[in-house]
Amino acid sequence: MVTSELPAVTLAKSLLNPATTVATFVICTFAYGESFSGEYLVLAILVFLISAQVFDDVDVFRSWRDMLPTKAERNILLDWLIVVTILLFLGFATNIASAAGSAEGAEPDQTLV
Secondary structure, three states, rough: OOOOOOHHHHHHHHHHHHHHHHHHHHHHHOOOOOOOOOOHHHHHHHHHHHHHHOOOOOOOOOHHOOOOOOHHHHHHHHHHHHHHHHHHHHHHHHHHHHHHHHOOOOOOOOOOO
């Protein structure tokens, strides 16, 4: 595949969505009065890596008039559903909620087997 774009432009287009996602996460974290501690840093890194793989590159030269709004909305929702599903699976698989709860002095949920 031969493209006429500079490598810096290609890199910027591929990192725009993940960087925007992490920046929004950091802004929301501070807006809710939370400190950006280790757990949030790990989550931000995970979100960046997952969204970099899931979201498509931004095509700045594509006309928005050519794309149907329902198709764009469907693609965005599907991409976000994939990211949230992967994050929930990783959180469930690593049991991160009970580890964070026990680190703060709370008892983890006990389940009957």
